[in-house]
Amino acid sequence: MSIGQSVPRVDAYEKVTGRAKYTGDLVERDALIGRVLHASIAHGLVRGIDSTEAEQIPGVVQIITCFDVPDISFPTAGHPWSTDPSHQDPADRKLLNRRVRLYGDDIAVVVAEDEVAAAQALRAIKVDYETYPILLSPEAAMQEGAPLIHENCPRNILKHTAMEDGDFEAATGERGLLYFEETYETQPVQHCHIEPVISFAYMENGRIVVVSSTQIPHIVRRIVAQALGLPWGKVRIIKPFVGGGFGNKQDALYEPLNAYLSLRLGGRLVKLELSREEIFFATRVRHGMQIRLSAYVRPNGRIVARQYRAYSNQGAYGSHGHSIAAKGTNVFRQLYQDEKARKLDIFTVYTNTATAGAMRGYGTPQAVFAIESQMEDIAYTLNLDPIEFRFMNLMPQGFRDPFSKNVNYFDSFHQCVEQGKAYIHWEEKRQAYQGQTGPVRRGVGMALFWYNTAVWPISIEVSSCRMVLNQDGSLQVQLGETEIGQGADTIFAQMTSETLGVLLEQVHVISTQDTDITPFGTGAYGSRQSYVGGMAIQKTAHLLKDKILDLAASYTGMQTSALDIHAGIIVLRSLHDKPLMSLGELATEVLYSPVHAEHLTAETTLQAKSNAYSFGCAFAEVEVDIPLGKVRLVDMINVHDCGRLLNPQLAQAQVHGGMSMAIGYGLSEQLLYDPKTGRLLNGTFLDYKLATSMDHPHLATAFVENYEPTGAYGSKALGEPPAVPGAPAIRNAVLHATGVGIPCIPLTPHVLVPAFKQAGLI
């Protein structure tokens, strides 16, 4: 009934009026305050902690150090659990760490009656450290003789994968091939969600309850239990409204520690809220990557073979680890089709920097930046049209990935590119901006990408749903999948309305997940929720509809097959949808029937064994002030094929957000470390140059709607893709404007001025 329409968000009123309750709004005012003591060295060992003085400070309740916590190493990545140990995430951190692995590592925690006492106590704790050499880059960390950040990882390599498709040596032996090689580098950045990392914990009936701003309540339950050595059923996680996550909250961050603090204090209520500064260094960041790409190309532009060597900076702890670098390789292997062979070597390497984890795009922004920069560089060198060159080598329509079984059913790339070209006036501007001189020059650039929908077959895809019919014909919908600001609840309501045949306002989506009662779902990640959650909704709505129509048949004397539900009314199909009774009338009759009383609900689990390709591109126009080394983004469009649009306005909003993230990624954002101390230098909103609306041109969006046949409602990934193609499109526009292909982001004056100098432009 409402799929495809831009219905207003179901939570719009609550959020606009400020009535929506976030985790911080729910903490009782007399909660104890937990504050973490972060290490002031980047690498070493805590020899001892003297908290005598701190303990004397009035209001301090307890100080717990890395010497007190259980000797349990646990994983933090927000992945479904696997009973196969080889598919489990690295379990390499403790609640507090004696072995310091980054500047700001968690070494102790103060619990106090108020923030002031907690802050005073933090300052009064004295720590005696033993220090080790600091390793800030994969290069440094992999050097022979470098100290090991985690003892079981030689050369600090968390994981290394090597792959070869075809016979690389034979392929590259072909005569007349042109060789291209460049190292592309992407920086670590932070998610910068508005709501901080915050949770509070207490005990109830001998069980731990953690209320947390998380994307993944059911997974956090498992991890808290693992970290504390408790049976999983002893932990309950509640997820209120969430003010953004972008993947940072797809990790168990401080929930395990928070739970432990309450446990240690006999179940008292303890709040653990991170400051913005702590979020920068102590949560997760996007993996910085060095990607060395080689390509063997015929003079006509056909790629024969390529090599991909990536070094992914994992930072101090494992988190999502190697799966991020691995995801990038999928793009490399599938976006362009080398005629003969491919070779890959990827390393995920521990360093003494902030832990890298999941972030919107999950390894593909890095890979796409490298791949699309290289494609542009090759086309530029060979003087080929960059778009034609791409299509010459692109994944063809009909391509099927043997692993994921994804099929490129449509001509999405062409359709997307046509829209992007038209919007940006590609042909005219490519022409017009040729041979510019002077200090300020313009250019247009573009980049392509594809993205997976959901995570099957890498890990399981499962989503459960429960629906409860009310006596007025409205219903509640419960899902483990989470609204984190993206509009999931609205989409879920539209889907329910569509399949059940009720009005949108008859659908009440329960936004709060509570692992005690909410059907299991893994949560917001992998651009999976509309796809997998949608299937769960469709299955459950069918179950409920069948129940309803069977009962309606028995009440009306009609055949079930003759009935349907339209706009909340049970109708007789064969009589031009003649209304028989409302859903409310039926529900009331059934619930209060002296003959057969029934509370009408349906619940089921959906296991998805499919995945789908999302496609798209970005086109950007820039103006480069060469002497200043300054890039101004003049115009930009993202074009997406995310299947059928469920809610065009919400889809557009998703794309806008992703584009903003891509702009910051390409032009200004980066985490900078002091090489001497390993301290993060710019971990505040003053110093970290997050892209804001002031930095954006008009953000244009367009869509190609190829109905996805594996999805319940024809849609596929749109959560993450918008963040992927923007940075290389900007970078390629700069190349078009200046003739200089910068191999790294962000494109700051620090990078551009030397490059322009070297190119003789200044």
Add this chain to the structure above:
Amino acid sequence: MSIGQSVPRVDAYEKVTGRAKYTGDLVERDALIGRVLHASIAHGLVRGIDSTEAEQIPGVVQIITCFDVPDISFPTAGHPWSTDPSHQDPADRKLLNRRVRLYGDDIAVVVAEDEVAAAQALRAIKVDYETYPILLSPEAAMQEGAPLIHENCPRNILKHTAMEDGDFEAATGERGLLYFEETYETQPVQHCHIEPVISFAYMENGRIVVVSSTQIPHIVRRIVAQALGLPWGKVRIIKPFVGGGFGNKQDALYEPLNAYLSLRLGGRLVKLELSREEIFFATRVRHGMQIRLSAYVRPNGRIVARQYRAYSNQGAYGSHGHSIAAKGTNVFRQLYQDEKARKLDIFTVYTNTATAGAMRGYGTPQAVFAIESQMEDIAYTLNLDPIEFRFMNLMPQGFRDPFSKNVNYFDSFHQCVEQGKAYIHWEEKRQAYQGQTGPVRRGVGMALFWYNTAVWPISIEVSSCRMVLNQDGSLQVQLGETEIGQGADTIFAQMTSETLGVLLEQVHVISTQDTDITPFGTGAYGSRQSYVGGMAIQKTAHLLKDKILDLAASYTGMQTSALDIHAGIIVLRSLHDKPLMSLGELATEVLYSPVHAEHLTAETTLQAKSNAYSFGCAFAEVEVDIPLGKVRLVDMINVHDCGRLLNPQLAQAQVHGGMSMAIGYGLSEQLLYDPKTGRLLNGTFLDYKLATSMDHPHLATAFVENYEPTGAYGSKALGEPPAVPGAPAIRNAVLHATGVGIPCIPLTPHVLVPAFKQAGLI
């Protein structure tokens, strides 16, 4: 596994440590405060309200009067809805009433930022009344020409029922019959639950949420919607821990008004908490009744015919109305079997006193007081042994009530009486206390009763349950049935453990009901929850167990029929219960299975179409100080056949509480009205003589365990019965001690001294 054991309450720790959250603990501190303006006349009309001055008081947000509220009359009784209008409860009150029907009627409400402003505003509101004559008793209200309290009820009779079994006139024409007639009278009393009547309301996504201390969340949802004229699905009720209800909270009390206040204020959070004084006059009380009993008895003690004429004081509004008086008649018609005929006339009559509603025993304490007093009086007059006389006329073993289909399967009355006699040393003391003289005399007395379990076939009996299995083999249990202090959650956990085969600590009962998600159940009343809720638990646990064993069979290669669950372990029955895998292992394998992933839950609705007799008696010993008119209760025992004991210690606690209530009912508690103004004179804990532990002797309890064949776990009503037989047992002991049979309660000096004087004892 644990049924029949006195396992500790599942909520013991939370309640003992003060950690359990009651409604008042959950209100945010910046809630607006609602306070009701109560009428200062007992009968009349509000001509006008001047709130000009009150509105000027700083902090006053809004004043709403009886002139502002919707013109909707709604019912308040906590009964399942019936789609048959003739089975619906009287809908006779509005959110605020212009027509004043009791001293303290709700005529306006102040919403303010704090309690002080609200209290000041209440005092500043000026009301102009038109006054009518005050009708404080059914007698006065039924008089010809009395003003009508509700216009559609001639002579203020809410309902009148007349019944005749057999040919009464013919039966009473038998020669040689002795005639007995007396009017027995019981007083209105209040429930005196510890937790006040309290709720708070706010809006969320255009829907009203009310958090309330109620016994019946799902019913309150319906009533709030009816009172506000909203679709039922627009209302959500949440029930936290409850500190006692005893039937008072089996009405929608102030939830509809509270919801309306928030609605009027655009959804702002408003708290409505009643003071103890308000609870006394403005909530519900036990119906005072005048019961005129006539009996035609052969000199040998065989009763030939009896007549029962009851006048039940309904107070100002309908609430549970006539069903209370009607329930009393069931006892009259079944406890003793008149040989030939019976005649009944019962009137429920509106008066200008506090509204009478449900209270533990629901009309039977009144009826049993009258019946058991009369039986004692007849035996005393005929010089028959009172117990032998009772058994001569008692409901025989094998008796089957044709309406409820209840069967008296066992010899419960004899078994109970034997235990009571033995404990109190009945024979010796009946003998020993003969012919006492002097001012202080002792006596022993007793009374019998039976009580229904659940409410079928008067109204529907339905209970739904959902179970969610965790990955450690523990599970959550959700029921619409409510823990209100009685220990329901503990019993539910025991039942789940028993049927599913898991350890008690593996069962997590969700104590908070939330009508959005909690399976439908009607709540705590009618001594129904262990009986009907137990059946729902058994049915759901079987469903879940079947699912588990089917999956276990597929994992182990065994036949489902060969498997069972013992203490959380799946075992092979044929191999001496050889352990195969734990429930936790199975749940984890199943949830994370790449082949077939499933979140294991079960949910179902149970409709009960049975009911069961509970039986029992009380024996009391008293010492009467005749000149002082003072009765000291020396010893007391209640003996109950409530079927199989689910948890002996909890059962004993239930009986202790009921006995305490019966002692206050018999000896000290009563609501007194000023005959001139109609104002309640003693509505405070200073003036109202609630029985406390200081007034109790050792409270002895004993049980007869006749396994109830219609119940899932062999149990039947124990919630209400303990409050029933105490008062007549005490009253009959006073008769034994003094020879004076008092026809009313409470037995205060005000009653006893004149009676003893009249009998020539003083």
